Amino acid sequence: MYKETRYLNSGDRALVIEFGNKISEEINSKVRAMTIAIEREGIEGIIEITPTYRSLTVHYDPMKLSFTYLLESFKSLEKDLEKIDIPLPEIIEIPTFYGGETGSDISNVAEHNSISVQEVIDIHSSREYPVYMLGFTAGFPYLGGMDEKISTPRLGTPRTKIKKGSVGIAGNQTGIYPIESPGGWQIIGRTPVNLYDAHREPPILLDAGNYIKFVPVSWDEYNKIKNSVEKNIYQIKKYPKEDKLR
Incomplete structure (x- = not known):
């Protein structure tokens, strides 16, 4: 400071x-x-x-x-x-399917850090990440607090198209692609939750100052949530951060 x-x-x-x-x-x-x-x-x-x-x-x-x-x-x-009384931050749970076709770079992250793929998942999903700011594309969260044990450099050649919901790692940061876009982050998974929806009010799910928690889900769970999201009946799980600490 x-x-x-x-x-x-x-x-x-x-x-x-x-x-x-x-x-x-x-x-x-x-x-x-x-x-x-x-x-x-x-x-x-x-x-x-x-x-x-x-x-x-x-x-x-x-x-x-x-x-x-x-x-x-x-x-x-x-x-x-x-x-100034800063509002109590919320924790928003982000269900995530790790690996497979949705997280094709997770083995890169594991190999770079000499750990197993399961350890990457366990470490990545063990923390609550503060949302410092939004940018790059509508609703893209820049998160802090990632464990250096899974820190991995960006891809040497960025991809021209990364699917929305993709969860990635770049250096010592992690983030989520809200829309389909180019990018060079190491993709380790995907969430079916929409971080950005032009027809929703408000259209952007996350706010700076809140926290997110990645929650590993199975492929079946991923598809069930995706189906609920498409029908507009999925309820985002969120709660005050203070309650989580009690």
């Missing part, structure tokens, strides 16, 4: 607030708190707030607001960030 928060001018329509230069839950908590503080302030002229791992970008209308005004306002809000 920086000794002092950095406020940067990003063109004539955006201001960037940086709290640090690394990925950590402590820094991300400050990003979340500042986002909440700005939203509650209701400053007319702010168009959009985009949070990331360690910073947030505030897009504004320069005809209504000046950089200097926002700078003074945000510095004032920062003084009371510790008083």
Whole structure:
């Protein structure tokens, strides 16, 4: 974390607030708190707030607001960030079928780390992963907290098409492809749950600040859930993180 928060001018329509230069839950908590503080302030002229791992970008209308005004306002809000009541995060369960045709790279991950495929599954599904930010494609979650025991480099040559729901590993991160898209992550499984659905409200399932838990399922279970999702009757399992710790 920086000794002092950095406020940067990003063109004539955006201001960037940086709290640090690394990925950590402590820094991300400050990003979340500042986002909440700005939203509650209701400053007319702010168009959009985009949070990331360690910073947030505030897009504004320069005809209504000046950089200097926002700078003074945000510095004032920062003084009371510790008083911001951040909502209790939820854990969202992501049923996942590992290996097979849906996870064709899981053997690469096992071989790279000198462990078995089952150990990859056990390690990957043993943690609750914080959702730091969403990006790349609609609803793509950038997650923290993956065990370094299964860290694996990206593919040497990215694929032009990865199916939606694919669960992958790239370096020391894991994530889920919400839609069919190109990508270079090592694919270890797939979830039948839709992270993005344009016809759903809200269309994006996950929110920054919450956590996900990968739950291994059999191929039969995967298909049953997939069928329920297609019929719009599948109920996502979620619960407050605090309850899980009791």
